[in-house]
Amino acid sequence: MAVASRLQSGTGEAGNVVSLPETIPYFLADRIKAGIIRWRYPPGSSLRETDLAAEYGASRGPVREALRILELQGLVIHAPRRGFKVKEYTTDDLRHLYRLRAQLESEVIDALSTKDVSSLCDVLDRTNAVMRAFAIRRDLEGYFSTNIEFHQLMIDSTESSVLRTILHQVNAMSLPVRFLLLSNEFSGRADYEYHHEITQAIRARNFKLARRMTVSHITSNLTRVTVAYAEALEKQQER
Amino acid sequence: MAVASRLQSGTGEAGNVVSLPETIPYFLADRIKAGIIRWRYPPGSSLRETDLAAEYGASRGPVREALRILELQGLVIHAPRRGFKVKEYTTDDLRHLYRLRAQLESEVIDALSTKDVSSLCDVLDRTNAVMRAFAIRRDLEGYFSTNIEFHQLMIDSTESSVLRTILHQVNAMSLPVRFLLLSNEFSGRADYEYHHEITQAIRARNFKLARRMTVSHITSNLTRVTVAYAEALEKQQER
DNA sequence: CAAGTGTAAATTGTCTACAATTTGAGATCG
DNA sequence: CGATCTCAAATTGTAGACAATTTACACTTG
Numbered sequence: 001m002a003v004a005s006r007l008q009s010g011t012g013e014a015g016n017v018v019s020l021p022e023t024i025p026y027f028l029a030d031r032i033k034a035g036i037i038r039w040r041y042p043p044g045s046s047l048r049e050t051d052l053a054a055e056y057g058a059s060r061g062p063v064r065e066a067l068r069i070l071e072l073q074g075l076v077i078h079a080p081r082r083g084f085k086v087k088e089y090t091t092d093d094l095r096h097l098y099r100l101r102a103q104l105e106s107e108v109i110d111a112l113s114t115k116d117v118s119s120l121c122d123v124l125d126r127t128n129a130v131m132r133a134f135a136i137r138r139d140l141e142g143y144f145s146t147n148i149e150f151h152q153l154m155i156d157s158t159e160s161s162v163l164r165t166i167l168h169q170v171n172a173m174s175l176p177v178r179f180l181l182l183s184n185e186f187s188g189r190a191d192y193e194y195h196h197e198i199t200q201a202i203r204a205r206n207f208k209l210a211r212r213m214t215v216s217h218i219t220s221n222l223t224r225v226t227v228a229y230a231e232a233l234e235k236q237q238e239r
Numbered sequence: 240m241a242v243a244s245r246l247q248s249g250t251g252e253a254g255n256v257v258s259l260p261e262t263i264p265y266f267l268a269d270r271i272k273a274g275i276i277r278w279r280y281p282p283g284s285s286l287r288e289t290d291l292a293a294e295y296g297a298s299r300g301p302v303r304e305a306l307r308i309l310e311l312q313g314l315v316i317h318a319p320r321r322g323f324k325v326k327e328y329t330t331d332d333l334r335h336l337y338r339l340r341a342q343l344e345s346e347v348i349d350a351l352s353t354k355d356v357s358s359l360c361d362v363l364d365r366t367n368a369v370m371r372a373f374a375i376r377r378d379l380e381g382y383f384s385t386n387i388e389f390h391q392l393m394i395d396s397t398e399s400s401v402l403r404t405i406l407h408q409v410n411a412m413s414l415p416v417r418f419l420l421l422s423n424e425f426s427g428r429a430d431y432e433y434h435h436e437i438t439q440a441i442r443a444r445n446f447k448l449a450r451r452m453t454v455s456h457i458t459s460n461l462t463r464v465t466v467a468y469a470e471a472l473e474k475q476q477e478r
Numbered sequence: 479c480a481a482g483t484g485t486a487a488a489t490t491g492t493c494t495a496c497a498a499t500t501t502g503a504g505a506t507c508g
Numbered sequence: 509c510g511a512t513c514t515c516a517a518a519t520t521g522t523a524g525a526c527a528a529t530t531t532a533c534a535c536t537t538g
Contacts (some may be wrong), residue, residue: 023491048519059493060520061300068307074404080262081499081520089400091298096346096399103342107335160335161328162412165313166405173401262521287489298523299490320490320529 024058025065031056033068036075037088037175042236043088047076073172087173088233091226097174098225102218104167105151106211108158113207120157121203127153128199131192140182149174150195180228181221191217263297264304270295271305275314275325278412281475282327286315294444310409327472328416336413337464338349343406343459345389345450347397353448359396360442366392367438370431379421387414389434419467420460 017050032052037040047067057065067084070076077087089097112120127150134142148171155167194217201210271291274280287304288299297304306323309315316326328336351359366389373381387410394406433456440449 025491026319050519061492064304064520065307065491068304068311071309072307074401080265083520091279093399093401096401100343100401100405107338114417115389162313162332162339162409163337166339166409169408170401170405264521289489300522301522303490304521324488 024062024069024075024205025069028056028058028062028066029069033073033075033172033175036070037179039176039179039232039236041086043086043176043233045086047084047086049083052181074169075172075176089173089177089229091230094177094226094229097170098218098222099165101170101174102161102215104170105214105218107153107163108154108167109202109207111158111160111163112202113205115157117202117205120153121199123153124150124195124199124202128195129194131195132190135190135192143151144179144182147178147191174229177225177229178221180232181224189220194220242459248280257286263301264308267291267295267297267301267305268308272309272312272314272411272414275309276308278415278418278471278475280325282325282415282472283414284325286323286325295390311408313408314415326412328412328468330469333416333465333468334461336409337457337461340406340409340413341454343402343409344393344453344457346402347393348441348446348449348453350397350399350402351441352444354396356441356444359392360438362392363389363434363438363441365432371429374429374431383418383421386417386430416459416464416468419471420463428459433442433459 032041032047041047048153049067052066053060053061067076067078071078071084075087076084078084089132127146131143131146131150134146150173155171158164158167194213196215198210198213201207201213271280271286280286288302288306291302291305292299304316306317310317310323314326315323317323366385370385370389372381373385390410394403394410395402397406433452437449437452437456440446440452
């Protein structure tokens with residue numbers, strides 16, 4: 001019941017626009033997701049049903065459901081009679097993850113070529129403007145979730161439910177590592193510059209260019225990410 | 240308990256080697272999966288928890304879990320307070336699905352280039368021989384599940400857990416449509432011929448060739464699949 | 479007769495209690 | 509002193525009952 005009262009609250013704090021928390025498990029999934037992304041539940045740590053139930057004032061049933069939903073998003077893994085753990089990735093996995101992400105978002109852009117893109121671009125531009133504002137204000141959390149929202153919008157523009165499903169998953173998997181970059185996010189070339197150029201290319205219907213830029217946007221972060229992730233894992237194991 | 244007694248039985252009948260049914264939900268997931276693949280639960284039909292619980296002699300809890308597991312595999316979709324439905328795909332979705340599958344299995348082959356492949360190829364050859372035997376005996380079910388096993392083996396050869404996860408999913412999604420081809424499976428060029436050539440190419444470490452052949456193997460089925468799927472859906476709606 | 483409304487049945491959501499399994503600490507034995 | 513065994517505590521798995529919501533159908537009403 002501690003949970004039930006908050007159910008109406010629209011968008012979760014995970015920077016997650018897709019799952020509408022109409023029911024307790026979805027609400028819990030969003031909260032736990034936020035916890036995983038922010039390393040409150042670090043990779044490899046076990047998520048005990050009883051603990052989570054107590055923490056959020058729900059019972060174990062919905063917690064299990066929530067964890068199953070997160071498994072769907074690739075953030076958590078379940079082993080029979082051994083419970084749920086926060087999924088952990090090797091640096092090799094990260095490489096594959098990013099390659100896949102780049103490849104699939106390219107697909108999305110390709111699929112745009114048969115559609116009217118102006119309304120999509122308007123939304124993307126607006127989101128990007130918000131993101132820039134957060135950057136100027138040095139609001140890291142806002143920056144982070146707007147960044148995610150940009151990519152989410154891109155993903156949701158595809159008609160293909162297969163692509164959407166898979167990309168949501170791949171995207172979700174990368175969130176914890178992306179969060180790591182947050183602290184030094186404003187070094188180097190800003191994401192919103194990439195975003196802006198990509199949007200422009202799409203609006204000009206230069207999909208080839210948009211594709212190339214998306215790939216370089218995503219892969220440009222890869223090396224930074226792998227280093228940061230390895231460091232974070234190490235720091236984690238000291239405790 | 241009608242279920243509990245059968246729990247030991249190793250591999251499920253869905254032609255599914257990956258999920259070890261150590262616990263009731265996994266067992267149920269396997270059975271329901273088999274039902275979906277064989278169109279006993281056709282696309283779009285709703286999977287009522289109570290019905291399934293009664294059908295398999297379990298209670299609703301495990302059934303829900305099972306359905307959640309199948310959602311993970313992209314075979315089922317859940318809407319809050321509206322229950323689970325067998326996922327249905329448009330022909331456009333199928334196109335994307337197959338393209339993705341081809342792309343990702345190519346990735347797997349690429350990843351092999353840094354590894355020793357002889358033991359893998361041995362297993363693949365053996366599986367392929369079994370498949371050929373089933374073909375000669377005109378054992379469609381055996382042929383089907385061995386075919387799946389071949390691809391499963393390929394998928395599982397990757398170190399990258401990301402690729403494995405996603406490919407399992409993409410693979411699972413395509414099972415119901417692949418089942419449709421079963422009746423006229425032995426027309427045209429046999430799958431095991433493709434498989435054999437692919438295996439040979441891999442053994443010869445000609446990964447470029449193996450890649451090309453995998454793509455053509457998978458996409459060669461696409462048109463047949465889309466037609467068969469559309470027909471099957473239509474026939475379904477007549478009822 | 480069409481459209482909207484209300485109510486009962488069907489269905490999903492949640493909780494609590496109990497069963498089965500795993501885990502880990504301490505005792506026992508080589 | 510190290511390895512193994514045993515047993516209790518912690519944790520997950522399952523069942524069944526009850527609550528909340530949706531759906532379908534009959535009913536009213538314009």
